[in-house]
Amino acid sequence: MLTLEAYQLQIAERQAELKKLLEFRDMAQSMGDELAALQHKLDTMEDGAKGVALVLSNWHNVTRAISLASLSLSRYSEKDYVEGHPVPERLVRIRLDKDSDETTT
Helix, strand or coil: CCCHHHHHHHHHHHHHHHHHHHHHHHHHHHHHHHHHHHHHHHHHHHHHHHHHHHHHHHHHHHHHHHHHHHHHHHHCCHHHHHHCCCCCCCCCCCCCCCCCCCCCC
């Protein structure tokens, strides 16, 4: 038969084990919160990366348009530079589609 001291020792061991399990639970909860915050930051980074990819995919068109506009400078002669400084053709940007969040009045 177990003595009173043995029961008290088992209770103390169980309480220590419970304390460690509660600490583990709190740490796991904290880690879960940190991972959720990290996921949110990664989602934000992914959205930013998509935006950068969209800009970079269009960059070729931008440089091509600038190149085409500056080709007109090659037809000027030296006397055109004496009378004034010729400039490249104007580039005009026209929006082809409307954003879905714009409202019409």
